[in-house]
Amino acid sequence: MRHQMTTTKARSMNDSSAANDTPDWGALLARVAEHDDKAAFREIYKHFAPRIKAYAINQGFSQHAEVLVQEVMTSVWRNAGKYSEALASVSTWIFTITRNQRIDMLRKLNRTRAEVVIETEDLWQIPTEDTTICSIQNLSTEKFVKNAIDKLPEEQMIALRKVYYEGKTHEEVAEELKIPLGTVKGRLRLSLQKLRVMFEAKEL
């Protein structure tokens, strides 16, 4: 009896660890959109703000890192109603907002004349709810991408992360890791090949 209980408990912890440890971000966003729920927004903030800030710092926004966080979280609050889990997970959605806000901030810093400038949102379009993609497939693809990057050898992942997430040039990565430029390029090429093979296998 006792033995049985432990196994059940152990199993349920394993099965649901992902579901239990991670709040349902989509539901929290819905509460923000529908009820202006500050407690829900605080939870989202507590999880994502430090990550957005880390991203900003990695991208070289030392002084402006906190500004980027505030811009992104303002956008998350305002657009909470546009989020649809059919389109992407909340972390992917917030990543795309963060990326666009980062580009926007850089563009504003570099803008000299107030002329017609093509909007960041036109070039990097964030899907909204009228863009329908099958939900089940989309979320499983996402889980799949997470698994796929877990399978990449660490040295490839490090190079990929530096280019993708820290906006580093291949030369900078080579210098930082103290490896030849050709090796960096090789690792990136391999990682992209592997990702593509995994993406394609998924589609079959």
Place this chain on the structure above:
Amino acid sequence: MSAYHPDDMTLMNYAAGSLSIPQALAVSMHLCFCHECRDLVKNFNHLGGALLETIKPASTEDEAFDSLMASLEPHDHSDTPKVKVDMGSAEKITQHFNNPLLRYLPTSLADLPWQRQTKEISKFDLTSLLNIKGFQVALQKINAGAKVPTHTHKGFEYTVILSGGFSDELGVYHEGDFIARDTSHKHSPTALQNEDCICLTVLNAPLKFTGWQRIFNPFMAWH
């Protein structure tokens, strides 16, 4: 469906947000035509989301949340209800992508005030219209069957075919195709016989890259 695409590194850099505006314009224009690349970008966006989850969080100030909260307005709840998504459908619906250029052009493509370059080639410059620096961005129109004089490129050139098609020494290209060329290529494109060819071209003028250098570099380093 297009046969020529940006390479994976370019698409990843696009998703990561490290392409320059003109490069992103060329890529996003291709995305309007190509669901394959839209899917790949979607996967690279997921990669961004996954990396955000695994990043080592930085410490934030506690007061920041309260001051942000004080600045936020309640939502307008008079909005129309959400579009329902068919959760049960196994069929894949491809994602829509708007033509990023459309609302910046004064007229439709056909009615643009084209500048004649030669008898058979004309151009509509976008560089100043879009306030772009360090690149030359234009729409080019080549009359059906016409040949563009042989040329090489300083730096690189991206071409996205918006209508019609052309051929050169390396292939035959149609609507939606994305063609990347650099200094090593010498080519003389000829428009296909049946219709005028209109394409978007993005050329980097190897001038000064002041504050943007960081953004250009990742891509340029790939070649």
